[in-house]
Amino acid sequence: MCPAYDVYEDRCPTRLVLDRLADKWALLILDHLAEGTMRFNHLRRDIKGISQKVLSQTLKRLERDGLITRTVYPTVPVTVEYALTPLGRTLAQTAAALTHWAESNMDAILAAQAAYDAAGAER
Known part of the structure; x- marks a missing residue:
């Protein structure tokens, strides 16, 4: 740990940083x-339930934090690819x-929740 x-x-x-990483979309x-x-569309298709807006916002935040790169190719239409940076790769396993x-x-977890809820009904 850095003392600073x-x-x-x-x-x-x-x-x-912890707030960002606690986000389910960032982890996924x-x-x-x-x-x-x-x-972009590959990520959007594979990560069910994420909206285009949220995916875009999360990718921008992860790029700003240095965890992913965004590469734009001058094609028609424009092709954009995302990849982990070396820093991002250190986090991917976690x-x-x-x-x-x-x-x-x-x-x-579901069993624990059901037990807790059942006990709460008896309280």
Whole structure:
């Protein structure tokens, strides 16, 4: 940990990064781009439920943070591709671990929620 930054301090800029990474769309995009370079519509098609606007906004934020690159090719129509940067690749494994942890543990989570809700009804 770099002593200049402390995630427990309310004004630390790391909080902004954590906020970005806690976003489900950012995690899904990072995890999907770990497979390789992709076009906007490929991401939009594969990540069900994300709107064009939210995808565009999230890609811009991830690019600003240095986690992905955006390459524009002068074709008709214009072709735009997105890829992980070296910094983004250092995060991709963590993003995959979080997204796939949710898949692997969903049955246990649903069971815990049902038990909690049932106990709450008895309170």
